[in-house]
Amino acid sequence: MQVIGLCRFSYPAIGGYQVEHETVEERRQYLYNPERLEERFRLFETTTLPGFREQTDEDFELVVLVGECLPQKSMDRLYDLTSGIRQVRIVKRTPARHRPVVKEVLHSARTDPDQPCIQFRHDDDDAVSVDFVERLRLAAIDAKGLTRNSRTVGLDFNSGFLARFGPDGTQALPVFRSLLGVGLGMYIAGGCKHTIMSFTHHKIGRFMPVISYPDAPMWVRTLNNFNDSPHARASKTELSPLTPEQEGEFIARFAIEQDRVRRAHSAG
Structure with missing residues (x-):
């Protein structure tokens, strides 16, 4: 069964974000702010990509959606970071209404629309466990x-x-956290036109049955300066430094190495 993930990397869609802007140009200026892009790249490199690079089930595709207007320096950097991961495919689109664009991208990724598939959505600053694709199939x-x-x-x-x-x-x-978005997939029958982006993630249980798995930690949701969710940006959640045991868990579950994290976030 085909497994397809969609990751928007600062794609300047019209709609589709909780942080609103009146024009595409305002959205573009916000998303392409050098400080924001730098944080995004550091998280994408050290948090997001390691888990996908080490998936125990390698039979999946992660479509990374970007705007054709992404600055060339950033576009080159994105290609460099993903060049060694054959499952990652970068797709460029002009700024447009969010839902039609993501629907078209996901439909285009289905090799056989008459066969069922599994889809998931992923933010460019989050992580999933190295057995995420394997667990989706199960x-x-x-x-x-x-x-x-x-x-x-x-x-x-x-x-x-x-x-x-x-x-x-x-x-x-x-x-x-139930239906958080990260760590959430969807089985889609053959011939069905819905996609994982057809539904607001936290409301998906209103439209279909949902199976929940609370056993092993399957994701890391990053809290940072540019979270799309205002709640996440303003979060007062008390976090603690990883214990030695948790450092080992972050390597084993998410392929996230603390030395690499420290180096990346100390640079420049």
Whole structure:
């Protein structure tokens, strides 16, 4: 079964963000602010990509959606960072309405629309565990009873970490969050036109059955200066430095190495 992920990397869509702007140019100026882009790249390199590079099931595709207007220096950097990960494919689009664009990109990624697939969404500053794709496939098998009557089924891994990354390493807090977006997948039947982006992630349970898995930590949601969610930016959540055991867990579960995090976030 085909597994497709969609990651928007500072794509200047019209709509689709909680932080609103009146014009595409205002959205572009916000997203392409050098300070914001630098933070995004550091998190993408040290937090997001390691887990996808080390997936135990290598049969998946991560589509990274960018604007054609992304500054060339940033575009080159993005290609350099992802060049060694064959599952990553960068797709360029002009700024447009969010929902039609992401729908078109995901439909285009399906090799056989008449066959079922699994889709997931991913933010460019978050991480998933190295067995995320493998677990999605197993979850789709669990969902077989539901798929007889439902063309879509949510697959929600609700255990993970909230975390901040910086020059001193990682501060984190283990949490349970349902339908957070990160760690959330969706089974889609053959011939079905819905995508993982057809539904607001925290409302997906209103439209389909959802299977939840609370067993192992499956994701890291980053709290940083430019989170799209105002709640995340203003979060007063008390995080603690990783213990030695948690440092080992971050390597084993997410391929996130603290020395690399410290170096990246200390640079320039």
